[in-house]
Amino acid sequence: MMRLSLGPIQYFWPGQRVREFYAEVADWPVDIVYLGETVCAKRRQLRLQDWLVIADELEAAGKEVVLTTLALMEADSELSHLRRICDNGDFKVEANDMGAVRLINGRPFVAGPHLNSYNPSALELWREFGAVRWVMPMELSADTLAQLQAARPEGLQTEVFAYGHMPLSFSARCFTARAHDLPKDRCEFRCLDYPEGMALKTQDSQELFVINGIQMQSGQPVNLLGEVPQMRELGVDVLRISPRAHGTETIVNAFDAARRGQPVDLGPLEREEWCNGYWYGDAGMSRKELGTGN
Secondary structure, rough: OEEEOOOOOOOOOOHHHHHHHHHHHHHOOOOOEEEEOHHHOOOOOOOOHHHHHHHHHHHHOOOOOEOOOOOOOOHHHHHHHHHHHHHHOOOOOEEOOHHHHHHHHHOOOOOOOOOOOHHHHHOOOOOOOOOEEOOOOOOHHHHHHHHHHHHHOOEEEEEEEEEEEEEEEEEEOOHHHHOOOOHHHHHHHHHOOOOOOOEEEEEOOOOEEEEEOEEEEEEEEEEHHHHHHHHHHOOEEEEOOOOOOHHHHHHHHHHHHHOOOOOOOOHHHHOOOOHHHHHHHHOOOOOOOOOOOO
16 A cells, blocks of 8 residues: 655644644654755754654654755755754655765765756666665656656555655755845744745736745645545555645545545645646646546
């Protein structure tokens, strides 16, 4: 049976809220939990030691814990922090840039979604470096995944970002700070005001993107709930759900039912806007009806 993972929190939440969230996650039907900061090094309400405490608690609850890393490194201090993550000695690491791959130095790791995993040669390289799992980039289609699965090295699992606002790009500039006419170095931590990012709309009020600090996300969450049977046929090992400020447990339960072949209670998924175009080789923001491809 496919496993469920809970990706890292992409947003900047207060430390206590993060602790409370993962205390709830301990009882959810997720098998793998990714912990840590992937977006901005200034988000330091939790230190590495705090994350390790949470990791120990989740491991005691039967979860596989993976520490994640920044996708964009900009300073020596960030490199020093990356070394500490890679040398933690207890938990696997998700590498989101080649610096992390190098520092992991052959130990088992997860090749994150921000590495350029677009062809069989890349998968061979990650496996050679010690990867035990790779996460498919957001923009790849099911047809491309099928080709990669056919050439996947032995011992390398496949994980698909199945639900959540897709991280599309990163910049050295902070979009949230700029929206408040603040310099990046004196941002006043405005990201704390946006627990699901800041919606960026077109002139006709279409939600085009979500601004999340230095990260740009899809305006609507991707939702591959209807594609779970197809992913099972393709040999996908892990379905990743990205945490949201509200309703994450309902989303997890829906995917848990789908992977078990049970009736799915869509709950809030039935009413919200979502997209899945990339999966069908179409524009990412387009939507095909659940499980139909139409």
